[in-house]
Amino acid sequence: MNLSLHPLILLLLFPGGLFLLNIGMIYEWADRKLVARYQNRQGPRWFQPLADTIKLLAKEEIVPKGVHKGLFFALPIIALTGALTAGLYVPLFGFEPAFSFQGDLVVTLYLLSMMTLCMGLAGANTVSRFSLVGATRALTQMFSYEAPFLLALLGPAIAAGTWNIGEINNFAGQNLWMIIAQPIGFVVAVVGLMGKLELPPFDAPEAETEIVAGALTEYSGRGFALFRIGKDVELVIGLTLVVVFYLGGISNPIWFIVKSAGLLLVVAALQSMFARLKIDQTVGLWWRLGALMALLQLVAIILGRYLGALIR
Amino acid sequence: MGIGALLGDVVRSLFSKPATEQYPFVRYAAPDRLRGKLVYDPEKCSGCQLCIKDCPSNAIELLVVDKKAKKFVMRYHADRCVYCAQCVDNCRFECLNMSNEQWELASTDKAAFEVMYGKDEDIEYLLQRAAQPGADEPPCE
Amino acid sequence: MTNSSGEKFVVPIGPQHPALKEPGQFQFTVDGEIVTGASIRLGFVHRGIEKACESRNYTQDLYLLERVCGICSHVHATAFALGVEKLAGVEAPPRAEAIRVLGGELERIHSHLLWLGVAAHEGGFDTLFMYTWRDREVVMDLLESISGSRVHYSLNVIGGVKYDITDKMADEIRRGMDFLEERTHYYMKVVTTDDTFVGRTRGVGIMTKEHAERLGAVGPTARASGVERDIRFNAPYSAYKEFPINMIMDTTGDLEARFIVRIKELFECYRLIREILDNLPESDLTVKVKRRIPAGEVISRVEAPRGELLYYIQSDGSDMPARVKARTPSLCNWATISDVAIGHKLADMPMLLVGIDPCFSCNDRLVQVNRPNQTDLNWSWDDLRRYGIEYYR
C-alpha cells in the first residue's frame, strides 16, 4: 500500500507520533491481559495503560538529590524520541515505512538501543544504590543481547540481499516465510526481543524483589511515564520487525494485526513460563547459546546463497 | 530436566475462566459457620454477663434497664469485635449468635459500628435517658 | 564495589522494599553482584503482646496470642491451650485433640502453599505464584467452612475445641485434599524439573548439617539440612500420639532441598488429614477448666509450619497468667541467612531470605534499647517518649 502524505503528518500523526503512542499502549494492554490470562487472572481493563500514563504525567516529578538535573530530564525524552524515530523506518500497520533508505535496518536497531542506553545512564545518574545496580545490569544485558539480536535479523536481510526494511518486507511477502527456512534465527530474534524489552524472564535489570525498579527507581511522574511509553513503542516496533523478517512480511493492516498479535501471544506465554534468570545466567545464555546459534545460522545462509549462485 | 514444565497449565489457563472472584458483582454464599456480625436476642438473656467477662476486646456492654423484669439492652461495638465467637460459646441461654449474612461491615463513619440490641421500647427509653442532661447511663457490669 | 568516597557499597533491603512486605531490615554489602557481608535488624513493630497477656484472663489471651501471626495463628493458640491445660491438670477429649491436629495440618498446608507462592515470586516466577495461591484458596475455604473465619480460626478454647467436624465437612475436606494432592504433585514436578527455576535453587545457599545444628535452625530449614528436628515426631503432643507423622528429611541443604522438604510435607499433611478424618474418635469437644489456674510453670512445644514454637507460661494461681513467653521459629532461623549469604550473588538474596519462610510478625517480640549512660532498667513513660523522639530525630 502506498500513501503519499505530507511529511509532517507522517511524523506527528500517522504512522509516527500520536498513532505510535496509542498503538503502543494498546499492545501494552494486550500483553498485560494475555499474561494475566495465562496466569488465570482477570487482567486489566482496556484503558488501564492510558490511565496509568495520565496519572503518571499528572504526578509531581521528584528530582532526587545528587543527580545531574539536565540529564535527569533529558534522558526520558531522548529515549522516547529514539523509539519514535525508529518507528518511521518500519512498515507499521502494513504501510510503507514513512522514510527509508539503504541501510535503515542498522539505523533502526541502533535507535532501538537508545532506550536501554538512556535507562542505563538514568540509573547511573542517580546516587540510589538500586538504580546503580540496575543500571549496571541493564547495560550488561544490552551488551549481551545486542549481538545475537542483530545477527538474527541479519539472516533474512542477507537472504533478501538488502539492508532496507521496506525491501525486506516486500521480499518476505513474496517468498516462503522465513521462519521455516531459518527457525533458529526466529527463536533467537524472539528471545532477543524479550531481552531487549527486559520482559520476564530477562527482567533482572528491574527485578523488583532485588533492586526495586532497577535503573528507574528514582523516576516518578513525567520521566517515568515517558520511559514507559518508550518501552511500549519499542514493543510494537520490535514485534513488527520480527513479523516483517520472519513471518512473511506485512502487506496490509489486517495481516499486521493478525501476525503481530499471534507473535504477542507467544511472547506473553514465554513471559509467564519461566523463573527470572540471574544476570550472569542471562549473559551466559546469550553468549554461549544465542550468539553461537545465530552465527551458525548466518554461516548456513551465506553458504546457501553462495552454493545457490554456483548451481545457477 | 526441561524447560517450560508449566506449558500445559499456561495454555489451559488461556482458555479457561479466570479464577479471579468478581466480588462486588458476584457474591458467593458464605458458609453456615461464618462468623459475621454478632446478633443478640433480648428475650432469652438472663443478664449473667458471662459473655462480657471473656470478650477479649471489650466489644460488648450490657445496659440494664430493669433487672427484675429482665430488661437488658446490649451495646455492641462492631469495630472493636475480633469475631472470635467466645461470647457465643459462653452464653448458656443461646441468645448470642454470629450472623453469616451480615459480614460486609465496612463503613465510612464510626457511628455505624455502634449497635444497640434489645426491645425497641427499652432502647427508646435508654436513649431518652441519655439525652437528658446530667443523667448518667445505667450501670453496665 | 566502593563508591567514590571509598565507603562500602551496601544494598539495603527493607524495612520497606518490594521483596519484603513485612518490616525487617537486611543490609548486604556487595562487591559488584557478589555479597560480601550481611546484617539483619529486626523488631520494627514490637507490639508488646507478651506483656499484654499478663493483664487478660486465660481465655482472652488465647485470642490475643492467636494474633501473633496471621499465617500460623492456630498453632499459637494450640501451644498456649496445651500449656494451660497441663497447668490445670486436665486433658482435652480425644476428639478435640484430633480436631486440633486437623486444624494444625490444614494450616500447615495453607502456610506451605503460601510460602511456595512467595518463594516463586521472589524468583520472578509469577505464574507459579498465582497458581499456588489460587489453589491455596481451596484449603482456605475449607478452614472457613469448619471454623467460620479464613485467618483466625479460633478453633481452640481452653480445654478443647469449639467446632466439630460433621460428616459433610469431612467429605468436603477429603475432596479438597484429593484436588490439592494432584496439584502438589504437579508443583513438585515444576519445582524440580524446570531449568530456569532449578537454576535459581540448586546448589544455592547450601547449609551443612553441622552448620545448621550450630546455628540452631529449626523446622523445614533444619530438616532440609538433615537435622532430625520435628516436635511432632520427637515429642508428640496432642493427637500426634495417636496419629504419628513421618519426618520428612533431605540432606542436600540447598534451597531446592527446602522446596522439596516442604512439598513432601504437604503430602504428609494430606495423608494425616485423611487418616484423622477416617478415625475421628467419638467424644465430647470440651472439658471443664476452672477459671483460676493452679500456680506453676510450664513449657509447651509444638511444631509450627516454620519450626518449633515454644511457649513458657507461668501462673500465680489467679485467672491471669503471671508471665507468658513465646519463642517463635523464625527467630531461630535468621542466623542461617546472614551466615550463608556471603559469597552468593545479590540476585540470590531474596530467594535465600524466603528460603527459611521468614515470618516477621513472629519476630517482633524483642525491642532493642540503647542505653548510653543510663543504668536504670525501669523507664517511665516520659523516658520512653523522650527516647522515641531522640531515636527518630
Ligand code: SF4
Ligand atoms: S451470656 Fe448470654 S445470658 Fe448472659 S448476659 Fe450474655 S447474652 Fe445474656
Ligand code: SF4
Ligand atoms: S465475638 Fe469475640 S470480640 Fe466479638 S463480642 Fe464476642 S467475644 Fe467479644
